[in-house]
Amino acid sequence: MRGYLLDLAWRIKLDPRRKGEILRELESHLEEEVYDLQEGGLDRSEAVQMSLDRLGQPRELARHYFEVYARASWGEVSLASLPHLLFALIFAFHLWTAGIWVVLLLVGMAGVAILAWRGGQPSWHYPWLGYSLVLPVVGGGLAVLALGGGGWEILHRRPPALSPLAYVGMALLLPVVYVTVKRVWAGVIERDWLFAPLAALPLPFVASWLRFAGQQGGLAAGEGRLAEADGATALLFLGLALTTAVFYRLASRAARLAVLTVGIPALVLMGSLSYQGSPFSLWVFLLLVLALAVVVLPAYDDARHNPNGGRPAV
Amino acid sequence: MYRRELLKGSTETLLLALLARETMYGYQIVKEMERRSSGYFSFKEGTLYPALHRLEREGLVQGEWREAAGGQFRRYYTITPRGLEALNSRESEWRRFSRAVNLVVGPEPTGG
Numbered sequence: 252m253r254g255y256l257l258d259l260a261w262r263i264k265l266d267p268r269r270k271g272e273i274l275r276e277l278e279s280h281l282e283e284e285v286y287d288l289q290e291g292g293l294d295r296s297e298a299v300q301m302s303l304d305r306l307g308q309p310r311e312l313a314r315h316y317f318e319v320y321a322r323a324s325w326g327e328v329s330l331a332s333l334p335h336l337l338f339a340l341i342f343a344f345h346l347w348t349a350g351i352w353v354v355l356l357l358v359g360m361a362g363v364a365i366l367a368w369r370g371g372q373p374s375w376h377y378p379w380l381g382y383s384l385v386l387p388v389v390g391g392g393l394a395v396l397a398l399g400g401g402g403w404e405i406l407h408r409r410p411p412a413l414s415p416l417a418y419v420g421m422a423l424l425l426p427v428v429y430v431t432v433k434r435v436w437a438g439v440i441e442r443d444w445l446f447a448p449l450a451a452l453p454l455p456f457v458a459s460w461l462r463f464a465g466q467q468g469g470l471a472a473g474e475g476r477l478a479e480a481d482g483a484t485a486l487l488f489l490g491l492a493l494t495t496a497v498f499y500r501l502a503s504r505a506a507r508l509a510v511l512t513v514g515i516p517a518l519v520l521m522g523s524l525s526y527q528g529s530p531f532s533l534w535v536f537l538l539l540v541l542a543l544a545v546v547v548l549p550a551y552d553d554a555r556h557n558p559n560g561g562r563p564a565v
Numbered sequence: 566m567y568r569r570e571l572l573k574g575s576t577e578t579l580l581l582a583l584l585a586r587e588t589m590y591g592y593q594i595v596k597e598m599e600r601r602s603s604g605y606f607s608f609k610e611g612t613l614y615p616a617l618h619r620l621e622r623e624g625l626v627q628g629e630w631r632e633a634a635g636g637q638f639r640r641y642y643t644i645t646p647r648g649l650e651a652l653n654s655r656e657s658e659w660r661r662f663s664r665a666v667n668l669v670v671g672p673e674p675t676g677g
Contacts, residue, residue, distance in 0.1 A: 307611030
């Protein structure tokens, strides 16, 4: 019975409070039924087996519960899509040119994500969580590039571009960023690995835009050329909002996985057409690999915690 | 197989009908269903509990934890006023449906 309930606990991808209530109710049911069956003459192992057979396969049972609870209300869908819509507005109205708006928005999103996380991890908060990781992930990525660049300069006996203090600061910051992102990521996967690629949705597009900005000569120098792509960028974020909305309205895990597996690469290709003018480049290929890895890796991370071994819970 | 298909469409109505009589918990519902149907309905609990949760999510029943004798906790379900309305509507529909089936399946009424 313990093994069955552990398997079921791993497969029920709902919020912790709801999952706890479901397991408590089923455990109570099993105990009472097993007791009655034993009173009727069966030995304990036969009684337990009969009760578990009547309950059905954990996979099926978890699927039924998921179908009852997973489909988000329109209010939850709106909340989940809101971060993408806000960024669509940022680009539609060229507000990114005043960088403070972007920073304030990301900090505000992080605040919402932290409050929601502590308030019971409502399912709508994962897109907010994804945006709150943009600053640390992008900052960490830039720090890695800067440290690499500085090391390269030192190897070639040239003065590094930044002060030693800056490099020390970045080197100290990197492990903090790594540990924080890793813990948040693990927490998301523990809740439901399907939320991990959903949360990571904006990252490939932010990375694409920053690379595009770099190719135009930087944010300040390339402002005019960057602004010409703002319409396309706003549309990309609208695409993210639509993908998110469809995800949350689906009650089937397989359908949710399909939306992410198709939606993310499609949007990456759209982005490449907007920024590079062609989908055929090494950068786009790397982004597609990254996008698919973001979908697939959480699944395998989740599968490692399957008490019976084997495949991830879909 | 046919019985299973019939039961699939009637599960929630049967649950509402039982809960309209008294507040019950899951295992009690299983036993009562078997008793009242003289063994015809034997619920798979894997279907029962998600159905109860669906009814609760739709506001047709309300669940609450209560401590039973012996210290164990059980989740009891009570039908709500909305649930009673839904039950009345489904019962009317069932009566019309079963009457129509009987008219089609039964012998042709003779004239005169």
